[in-house]
Amino acid sequence: MTEQPSRIRVWYRPMRSRDRDEHHRVATPLELLFDLCFVVAVGQAAAALHHALAEGHAAHGVTSFAMVFFAIWWGWLNFSWFASAFDTDDVPYRLATLVQIAGGLTVAAAVSSAFEGDFRLMVAGYVLMRLALVFQWLRAARSDPGCRASALRYAIGIAAAQVLWIGYLWLPAGLRVPAFAVFVVLEMSVPIWAEKRQGTTWHPHHIAERYGLFTLIVLGEVILGATNAVKEGAAEPGHTGALISLAAAGLVLVFSMWWLYFDRPGHARLLRRPTMFTSMSWGYGHYFIFASAAAVGAGLEVAVAHDTGTLHLGGVAAALPTTVPVAVFLLSVWLLHIGPTNECRPIAIGFPVTAVLVLAASFTPAPIHVAAGLAAALVVLTVVATHGSPQPT
Template identity: 85%
Template sequence: MTEQPSRIRVWHRPMRSRDRGEHHRVATPLELLFDLCFVVAVGQAAAALHHALAEGHAAHGVTSFAMVFFAIWWGWLNFSWFASAYDTDDVPYRLATLVQIAGGLTIAAGVSRAFEGDFRVIVAGYVLMRLSLVGQWLRAARSVPETRPAALRFAAGIALCQVLWILRLFLPPSTAAVTFVAVVLCELAVPVVAERSARTAWHPHHIAERYGLFTLIVLGEVILSATNAVKEGTSESGHLGALISLAAAALVLVFSMWWLYFDRPGHARLVRRPGMFTAMSWGYGHYFIFASAAAVGAGLEVAVAYDTGTLHLSGVAAALPATVPVAVFLLSVWLLHIGPTNECRPIAIGFPVTAVLVLAASFTPAPIHVTAGLAAALVVLTVVATHGSPSPA
């Protein structure tokens, strides 16, 4: 009888708001599982983009990738910020999170259909994932009075957006682009409206770690995509030397992207400027970091196919799928982590200049090698400019 209350608390603990200054606030195993399952959807989106680019449907592929990636990223973002503010880790919380993971895997299953214009499977997974989050927000509203107004607005806004996504399926295909943008704007507005009445207590170090971990997973997906492409390319005789050289360049490129993203502590800007605008711009802006990093993998696959002669595109057309996302990645990291007004002018100027040079590399005979060299040179610049000292935590 004396142990019964302990078992009840393990089953269902009161949800509480986390302390923004809590020490040793790190990602939980459940959050890591959430990320690993979501990377399946990222991989599917990158693979579909690669096929569209290889078939010469660049505009359609990029547009579909951007739409699909929004569903992946937005579902991940909403869970991550909620978990940073209210992580309770009891049985109901875990079950609700597992439902969201199931929704993310459903989205992954519908990626190929979405590239063909059929978003029904993705919407089904998205609604499953997001309605589970609505339940979490309602639980937070019941348990945490100080953030109840924000929690109720989150729950109502998310539920309304899911209704709009479902209604969009029944509209004429000619309205697809306009209605997608309209509902996306509604989704982006929900946190802005909800947080105006009462701020949720997300943890800056924890949320920066969560974003960093997802960046790592996406970069891992890039390495996997490039490795698989090189493996398939080795079956073609006469291209082994070119593939080894391309693989080395791709590895240098990914290592450089990792270095440049993690060279500055991700939480620094959130701590220095704790306002809602900084949190929103930093959190939303990572869409371009995640999406561009994932797209690099598709671009490297296109480059491998071009070098092995299995892709009939011009050299520039085969280079742009890799150089454009690398340039977007560099500009996004510059805006979110470095800043145009950074006190270290060589670094502040180096990022946008390198991005422009990467785009120009598309017109060179070896665009991937030149891009990798430019990214590595930017790493050297950051090391020299900071005298090799690690950035302060």
């Protein structure tokens, strides 16, 4: 007798809210594909930032990077939180997600032109991502009466925001940066407005895992960028020792960032204070973790170019592209995972103090090495200070 499969594949299912307390809620293969495609956009943004910094256009590069990275991050964030609460895994859901991926890849292809001030392709990819999510929210509103009011608010708010982004293309160049800031605030207000009506059933463990996976992706981009820079620098004769030393310092820096982020489970903060403010601040605050980690890769490439003599910047100017994002990363992890009032005072104090010292390392003869040593020392401090303490589950 042939054994029947335990789950029958159907092309359409009603989109219902998932159980917030569901056991073994892990990332799906479709979510992993989504992340994999978005890493292309992250890599393009970091590469464009590196080129802007190398050409001495720091202000323009940082501003453009912040704007481009928002489009990448916000598209990823909205899909991740939606998929945590609703995931039918039927044919329409998969197709809509693939459309969002196509939009993300379009955003990736538009990074270079966006850095040059042409946002047409960037807006096209971004709007494609967001309108596909509007379709998902309308499905949820139709299928799940319990969340209909919130789902409709999401759909209306997101659709209205896309009208603004399309209009953004016709704004004068001098108004684009302030208008961008206003539109970002409006976009980020949509979940707050929608969740006030009735909160969605996102899963704390699943959300923490999704954010952790994206952190790994960004750190992987840092390693890839630094490796490529060292490979290119190795072609310059007489710099082998300096490059090996800098590569070792970069690895220590990345390893330390990984350790410090994952030392405290992300879901512990979400479970300890399960309020809308906590979830929103935790979710939104990760913009600074993701963006700063991606920027570290660009900074290390600048440092390699400086050490090989192919970049004519002063020592401090070449160090700041690495030390500033590392300091931002430490402060962001401190605020989101540790907390200024953490019961372990050495850790609560150690993160901000180390961030300040990392910035001060910019003025030393070997800033990347000093910053890596400080980050590693903070890891040692966390290990010693938490030895024997129970870990949150």
